[in-house]
Each structure stands twice: as C-alpha cells, then as structure tokens.
Amino acid sequence: MRFIFDLDGTICFKGKPISTRILDCLLEIEREGHTVGFASARPCRDMLPVLDERFTNHLLIGANGAMTYYQGKLLGHTPIPDHLANEIISILRDHRAQFLIDDKWDYAHNCGGAHPFLSHVDPRQSASRIDFDQLDAVLKILILSGDRFDELSARMKQLDVSLHFHSAEGILDLTYKGVNKFAALQRFDLVGEPFICFGNDMNDVCLFEQAQHSVLIGDYEPLLPLATEKISVDNQVEQSIIAKVRELSAGYMPART
Structure with a gap:
C-alpha cells in the first residue's frame, strides 16, 4: 500500500521538523513492504528541511501538486502560462x-x-x-x-x-487550473495503486476523495465527510499518529510472494 502524508498541520507542527519518532515509524512500514510519499503546499525545496536525509529520494509532491521530485530529481511540473x-x-x-x-x-x-x-x-x-x-x-x-x-x-x-x-x-x-496533489500522484503512479492519506486542510480534499482510507488530523470541516477517521490535535497527537500508521500498516499488509 502507498501512504501519502501532508506535512504542515498533519505530521509537522508549528513549522518544526517532523519528529524522529514519526519518521522512524514511516521507515518501519516501508521495511514491511509499503511505500511512503509526501504531498505538501511547500515547494519540494522546503519539504526536505522538515524531513531528514533518509527521505531525500522519496516521492515529494510539492507546491500543491505543481512539482514532483523523486530520487532527488524533478519528475514533472505544471507552470502557470x-x-x-x-x-x-x-x-x-x-x-x-x-x-x-x-x-x-x-x-x-x-x-x-x-x-x-x-x-x-x-x-x-x-x-x-x-x-x-x-x-x-x-x-x-x-x-x-x-x-x-x-x-x-x-x-x-x-x-x-x-x-x-x-x-x-x-x-x-x-x-x-487543474493542479492538485491527486493529479500529481496520478501522473507519478500510472497504474493507479490504491493509497492511504493523512491530511488536514483544503489542499487535501482531492486526495481524500480518492483514497482507499483517509485520516484527518484535526477538525477541518470540509474534510470531515470525506475522512475515514480522524485524530485530534492534542498533546498526544504524535503518539496517536504513530499508533494509527502502525495499525493501518498491519491492516493493509502487502501480500508476500
């Protein structure tokens, strides 16, 4: 299963880097056979500082879908004419x-x-x-x-x-027009692999509409009817996110060949 994470307000709070505990958890589920990518309003240049060097080559959908980097290289972009x-x-x-x-x-x-x-x-x-x-x-x-x-x-x-x-x-x-996170993900993943997404704001609506399972962080009203479930933003939010990622990883375990 592909996991797609928004950054700010979802796994990154108050502009600070994502916690090492969350990042370690994401690498754990990759070792279990899942894939992890990130989709943000930030340009890819400004996504990297809140991750760490272990994620340099991951899928980065930046600028709300206007740019996509993978393996450290620009894969595609959609400029304003x-x-x-x-x-x-x-x-x-x-x-x-x-x-x-x-x-x-x-x-x-x-x-x-x-x-x-x-x-x-x-x-x-x-x-x-x-x-x-x-x-x-x-x-x-x-x-x-x-x-x-x-x-x-x-x-x-x-x-x-x-x-x-x-x-x-x-x-x-x-x-x-037409630029969004899901359109960028579609261009990257032409076979249309099902995905799980975590998000918190209006630029995640397109992902929530198409995800197999979606997790809302917080209470953004337009996402509530689209979300499979939600996590409250409180002093336990980091632990709650990690627990949910591990639960979904186990529930959607890739088939072994």
Missing part, C-alpha cells in the same frame, strides 16, 4: 501585494527582509533568490499581504488558477 503569470503579477502590484513565486527550485519575492514568512523559505540555502525576469517557470504564487485583500482574492478567482487560502497564516496561494 507566461501570459497568465504576467496578468497575476500586474494585479498583485495594483494591490501593492507582497508575494513570493516558486520556480522549479529557485524563487523570487518582493517582500521586505523582515517579513516573518521568509524564515521558512529555503532554510538550507540550497536555492537562489532570483529576479522576477529570471524565472524559468512560475509554479506557485504565494500572496502574503495586499491592499483590499478580499477584492484581490475575488479577482484571482476569476482567473484560470487553483486557489488555496491558508486560514492559520492568512495567506493565499495559487497554481495553474
């Missing part, structure tokens, strides 16, 4: 927005150096901040602030993009 990206940037400038654009690995932004979100961008300094005109592919645009934010959001909804609002941070991200 240039004409649309230019239109979006023009609108953002009309609203004096602060925003960050992820390329396949590098990034560009117009934020002041003190913006708190920048502390989460490329903490390993494995990428480069480039100018907007140096971008090769606009994969995801993260809108951190802007004048008349509701009006800005409404204008973005009229465009050919996929939107995700992250209520905890008050930020909006957009990718090209």
Whole structure:
C-alpha cells in the first residue's frame, strides 16, 4: 500500500521538523513492504528541511501538486502560462501585494527582509533568490499581504488558477487550473495503486476523495465527510499518529510472494 502524508498541520507542527519518532515509524512500514510519499503546499525545496536525509529520494509532491521530485530529481511540473503569470503579477502590484513565486527550485519575492514568512523559505540555502525576469517557470504564487485583500482574492478567482487560502497564516496561494496533489500522484503512479492519506486542510480534499482510507488530523470541516477517521490535535497527537500508521500498516499488509 502507498501512504501519502501532508506535512504542515498533519505530521509537522508549528513549522518544526517532523519528529524522529514519526519518521522512524514511516521507515518501519516501508521495511514491511509499503511505500511512503509526501504531498505538501511547500515547494519540494522546503519539504526536505522538515524531513531528514533518509527521505531525500522519496516521492515529494510539492507546491500543491505543481512539482514532483523523486530520487532527488524533478519528475514533472505544471507552470502557470507566461501570459497568465504576467496578468497575476500586474494585479498583485495594483494591490501593492507582497508575494513570493516558486520556480522549479529557485524563487523570487518582493517582500521586505523582515517579513516573518521568509524564515521558512529555503532554510538550507540550497536555492537562489532570483529576479522576477529570471524565472524559468512560475509554479506557485504565494500572496502574503495586499491592499483590499478580499477584492484581490475575488479577482484571482476569476482567473484560470487553483486557489488555496491558508486560514492559520492568512495567506493565499495559487497554481495553474487543474493542479492538485491527486493529479500529481496520478501522473507519478500510472497504474493507479490504491493509497492511504493523512491530511488536514483544503489542499487535501482531492486526495481524500480518492483514497482507499483517509485520516484527518484535526477538525477541518470540509474534510470531515470525506475522512475515514480522524485524530485530534492534542498533546498526544504524535503518539496517536504513530499508533494509527502502525495499525493501518498491519491492516493493509502487502501480500508476500
């Protein structure tokens, strides 16, 4: 069975690296014959710092499905077309927005150096901040602030993009229309292997709709009717996640040949 894990708010909390206990558990179920992958709103560059070196070659679906890395290499990406990206940037400038654009690995932004979100961008300094005109592919645009934010959001909804609002941070991200985590997983796994997913937010809806078994971390209302079961976010959440992963690993044990 394939296990797919969202990161932030699912197995990674308050921006800190995933606990060694959880990561050890994921490697345990791989030794039992399962496969493990990760799907996040983060670009793949920023997924690696919350994992550890043992997961460098795992399946990484980043930027809500706009990029996929495997075995440390870019397997596929879906950029926002240039004409649309230019239109979006023009609108953002009309609203004096602060925003960050992820390329396949590098990034560009117009934020002041003190913006708190920048502390989460490329903490390993494995990428480069480039100018907007140096971008090769606009994969995801993260809108951190802007004048008349509701009006800005409404204008973005009229465009050919996929939107995700992250209520905890008050930020909006957009990718090209049709981009999502499940579409990226489908492109990677053409045979359509059944999967189990763990998630917590709106960008996990597409996975929950297609999973054989889904586990909601927390109480995000739109996922409740789609989830097979849920785990509360409390001071025992890490132990609860590990117990559930082991239970599902045993329940979906791969057939021995």
